[in-house]
Amino acid sequence: MYFFEGIDYSKDPSSEDQKSFDRMLEEQMAEFQKAAGEGRALRHKAGFSLSVAFALPARKRKPLTEAELELRQQRRQEAAAKKAKMIEDKKKQEQEERQRKKMAWWESCGYRSLCLQPVDSEEEGQDEEDDSSVCSTDSNSTDIHYVLGDVTHPHTARGDAIIVHCVDDSGRWGRGGLFTALEMRSDEPQKQYELAGKMKDLELGNVFLFPIDDKQSRLDGQDQLALIVAQQRDKANNLSGILLSALEEGLKKIYSAAKKNSGMEKHKTNKTCNKN
Structure with missing residues (x-):
């Protein structure tokens, strides 16, 4: 060369x-x-x-020591964590602001949501402890029991029952199947569901719990309907399958509500027996 x-x-x-x-x-x-x-x-x-x-060559940088490289990596991680926290805080503030505006809108319209409250971590941990104690004493208590018959008329000897039905987030009540069967039992399902859709209250995982005894009822108990928002519809009206995360969240809320109602019923029964 x-x-x-x-x-x-x-x-x-x-x-x-x-x-x-x-x-x-x-x-x-x-x-x-x-x-x-x-x-x-x-x-x-x-x-x-x-x-x-x-015609001068570029000056080479002095190679960093291992300690300097570690310090630089640590600073980069801290900067990334700080940026992520700022983004998270901004999203949280925006969500709180949207929630505040929605609450003000609901109040101006006189709307009261029937949506069950989320289960907090402390309550969820207590439920898991109760489940483990039940399983240890009676293995049959948590087994699935299949019952044949009309789902809109629960088979229970005494006490209240909850009918669970999954709906989408469109706010449009369906036709046929369980939708029509529930209409025969009560006018409330369609009324409450369409009202929640109008008020933008149909978020995934939401559960609406209300009685359905206005057309048909039982003498020995009250039946309630729990509507779980577990499906989505896009702009083309395509329906998604049941989203398991939303279904799980909804079932936890129903379990917590049923447990509280059961505890209240036991308290009332004991109080009545003491008076007698």
């Missing part, structure tokens, strides 16, 4: 080559001084570079 046209360029440059190189440097320096007077226009000059002008 050092030989070209029979000349060995690996040796010291000739006097003519040195003069040509010095002349090139003088021309580059003159061009640089002229361009420097033009201010920032120098940056937009096509093909011009300081490193090329002076």
Whole structure:
């Protein structure tokens, strides 16, 4: 690579080559001084570079030590965590603001949501402890028991019952199947569901619990309907399948509500027995 046209360029440059190189440097320096007077226009000059002008190699950075590399990584992680927290706080503030506006809108319309409250972590932990104690004493108590018959008329000897039905977030009551069967039992399901849709209260995982004894009822108990919002409809009216995360969230809320109602009924029964 050092030989070209029979000349060995690996040796010291000739006097003519040195003069040509010095002349090139003088021309580059003159061009640089002229361009420097033009201010920032120098940056937009096509093909011009300081490193090329002076024929100087770029200065290499000093390699970082292991401690410096670790410190730099730590600072990057802290900056990323800080940025993520800022984004999360901003989303939380926006969500709180939307919730505040929605509550004000509901109040102005006189709307009261029948949606069950979320189960907090402490209550959920207590439920898991109760479930484990029940399983340890009676393995049959948590088994699934299949019952044949009309789901809108629960088979129970005494006490209240909850009918569970999954709906989507469109706010449009369906036709046929369980939708029509529930209409035969009560006017409340369609009324409450469409009202919740109008008030933008049909978020995934929401559960609406209300009695359905206005058309048909039982003498020995009260039946309630729990509507779980577990499906979505897109703009093209396509219906998704049942989303298991929303279904699980809804079932937890129903379990908590049923447990509280059961406890209240036991308290009333004990109080009545004591009076007698």
